[in-house]
Amino acid sequence: MTKRKLTNILVTGGCGFIGCNFIHYLFGESTAGGASFTDSNFQGRIINVDCLTYAGNAESLKDIDAKYGAGVEESKRRYFFEKVDICNRQEIERIFKQYDIDTVVHFAAESHVDRSILGPEAFIKTNVIGTFTLLDTARNYWKVSLDTPREDVLFHHISTDEVYGSLGETGYFVETTPYDPRSPYSSSKASSDHLVMAYYHTYGLPVTLSNCTNNYGPYQFPEKLLPLMISNIKDEKSLPVYGDGKNIRDWIYVEDHNRGVWQIINQSPAGEKWNLGGENEWENIKLLNTVIDLTSKELGKNPETVRKSITYVKDRPGHDRRYAIDCTKAKKQLGWERKMTFEEGLLSTIKWYLKNNEWVEHIKTGAYKDWIQKNYKELGR
Numbered sequence: 001m002t003k004r005k006l007t008n009i010l011v012t013g014g015c016g017f018i019g020c021n022f023i024h025y026l027f028g029e030s031t032a033g034g035a036s037f038t039d040s041n042f043q044g045r046i047i048n049v050d051c052l053t054y055a056g057n058a059e060s061l062k063d064i065d066a067k068y069g070a071g072v073e074e075s076k077r078r079y080f081f082e083k084v085d086i087c088n089r090q091e092i093e094r095i096f097k098q099y100d101i102d103t104v105v106h107f108a109a110e111s112h113v114d115r116s117i118l119g120p121e122a123f124i125k126t127n128v129i130g131t132f133t134l135l136d137t138a139r140n141y142w143k144v145s146l147d148t149p150r151e152d153v154l155f156h157h158i159s160t161d162e163v164y165g166s167l168g169e170t171g172y173f174v175e176t177t178p179y180d181p182r183s184p185y186s187s188s189k190a191s192s193d194h195l196v197m198a199y200y201h202t203y204g205l206p207v208t209l210s211n212c213t214n215n216y217g218p219y220q221f222p223e224k225l226l227p228l229m230i231s232n233i234k235d236e237k238s239l240p241v242y243g244d245g246k247n248i249r250d251w252i253y254v255e256d257h258n259r260g261v262w263q264i265i266n267q268s269p270a271g272e273k274w275n276l277g278g279e280n281e282w283e284n285i286k287l288l289n290t291v292i293d294l295t296s297k298e299l300g301k302n303p304e305t306v307r308k309s310i311t312y313v314k315d316r317p318g319h320d321r322r323y324a325i326d327c328t329k330a331k332k333q334l335g336w337e338r339k340m341t342f343e344e345g346l347l348s349t350i351k352w353y354l355k356n357n358e359w360v361e362h363i364k365t366g367a368y369k370d371w372i373q374k375n376y377k378e379l380g381r
Contacts, residue, residue, distance in 0.1 A: 003151045005102040006265065007044040010095065012086055012134065013108030014048030015056035017220040018158070022107065022258045023048060023064055027079070031218045031255065031352075040262050045078045047099045049092075050108065051085040055221045059362060086130035089137065096141040104138055104155045105265065106131065109192075111160075113185045117317060120184035127188035128195070131157070135199045146204040155207045156265050157196040161250070161277070161323045162186035163211065172326035173211070175273045183317075197271075206270035210261060213277040213325045216345065217254035218352045222360055226346075229288055230353045231360060233295045238311045245285030245312065248322040252278030253340035253349075263334045274334075277325030280342050285310075295350050 009026075013019040024031050026042040046068075050056045058065075058081060065071060069079035080099065084091045086108050095101065108130060110116065110123040135155065142153045164173040165180030179194075181187040199205040220227050232239055260276040268274065282290075288310065296303040330336045340348075353360060 004154050004265070005044075005152050006042070006154075007103075008047065008099050008101050009042075009044060009103040009105060010047050010049060010099070010101045012049050012104070012106045012130075013056070014046070014081075015050040015052060015058050015060060016107060016111075017055070017217075017224075018215055018254055018257065019048075019050070019107035020057075020060040020219050021217060021254045022105065022261065023061060023079070025255055025258045025262070027064055027068055029064065029067075040259075042262075045080065045099070047080045047082060047095060047101065049082045049084050049086065049095060052083055053110075055111075057219075057221075057363065059359065060219045087125060087133055089133050092133055092137045093141070096137055101138075101141070102153045103265065104134060105261065106134060106155065106157045109158075109189065111185065113162075113183050116183055116185035116188070120188075123184050123188040124191075127185075128191045131192040131195055135195060135205065139199060139203050139205050142205075144204050144206070146202075149204050150206060151270075153206055154265060154270070155196070155199075155205055156261065157193065157207060157209045158261065159193050159209060159211045160186065160189050161211050161213045161275070161325050163190040163193060164323075167322040167324055169322070172324045173275060174326045175211075175275055175329060197273075200271045208264050208268045208270065208272055208274070210264055210274045210276055211325070212257050212260075212275075213250040213252055213323060215254045215257050216251055217349055218356070219359075220254075222363055225284070225287075226291065226349060227353055227360070229291050230295055230350055232309070233292060233301070233306055234299060234354065234357075237309070239288060239292075239306075239309045240311050240313045241285060241288060242313060245288070246283050248281050248283050248324070249287075250277050250324050251280050251282060251287075251342060252276065252338060253342075253345040256338040256340050259339075260330060260334070260336045263336050264330075267334050274330050275325045275327050276330055276336070277327045278338055278342070279325075279327065281322075281324055290346065291350065294347055295354075298350060298354055 014023050026040045110126045116123045138155050144150050163179050163181050164177045179190045181190045196207050200207045216226050292306050293303050296306050
């Protein structure tokens with residue numbers, strides 16, 4: 001049984017898709033389409049550090065801020081937002097000291113493969129240098145070494161199945177699968193994974209690491225596959241598909257992923273690596289046709305008419321053919337399992353984006369930046 005404090009948790013990238021859902025989860029505010037299976041029992045404070053690049057949207061947490069942050073008196077406050085770049089060592093050191101950080105949950109990352117191909121430098125900076133800055137700050141602040149180990153603190157690193165490379169028609173990624181990244185994005189994440197484990201083996205920093213498959217759910221940036229297709233169906237725009245559309249991905253509902261992360265943080269020994277997956281493989285084109293059927297029904301559209309909007313576009317360089325994760329270790333050793341069926345989760349996700357069109361439009365038009373600017377004093381420290 002671990003002896004971790006889990007009192008002052010630094011969440012990096014908390015305004016991004018998975019990070020903001022993690023914060024909702026810890027505060028018991030489920031985003032699962034009204035389903036109430038949030039069970040974190042978290043009683044501490046969350047310090048959300050995000051530099052608010054294009055995919056970081058503080059508006060996604062305005063309900064949390066009102067209920068646990070700037071909306072309550074200081075003595076009862078449990079949520080704090082810091083607009084800080086994780087590469088800024090001076091500011092990261094200040095945050096560790098100011099909030100007496102005892103746990104880091106590191107979501108912050110540049111994560112879009114297409115963007116990494118067009119501009120890899122930002123990925124190296126955030127994913128490699130940013131992770132190094134956090135690791136080294138944690139090591140120094142917690143005063144850990146191989147000779148002075150600690151069990152009450154933890155650095156948890158969120159990674160991706162893309163570090164493993166591409167699978168053929170059979171087989172699965174396991175925790176010991178050799179790394180074989182194919183894009184600047186996955187290479188930068190592989191680099192950060194290796195840094196995390198190096199800090200465990202060299203300095204005794206207590207770390208855990210999880211590699212997850214494709215997430216879906218509320219608050220995902222609209223350029224990603226599912227929100228993009230839902231939005232384009234609604235707006236009667238083309239539905240672009242890379243190559244032949246037969247690339248295969250494994251999908252997991254974001255709250256199921258975050259529950260797995262929380263179980264790792266609470267239960268895993270230091271130095272352990274975990275795969276989290278949905279055991280739910282779909283060809284991109286088959287998934288799109290399912291999204292067309294469900295979204296069309298919600299909008300009262302003819303799905304066959306919508307299908308005519310599918311457009312096959314040139315495949316991107318280094319496009320991995322198939323990802324699939326074996327999460328047997330997490331299921332057996334942590335007792336973790338996904339609770340959301342794909343049918344329920346996909347429909348819930350479609351309804352969320354259609355219902356929250358204002359949130360989507362704020363991102364498309366840039367209005368979310370105006371909201372952040374207007375409310376920054378309330379959101380800031």
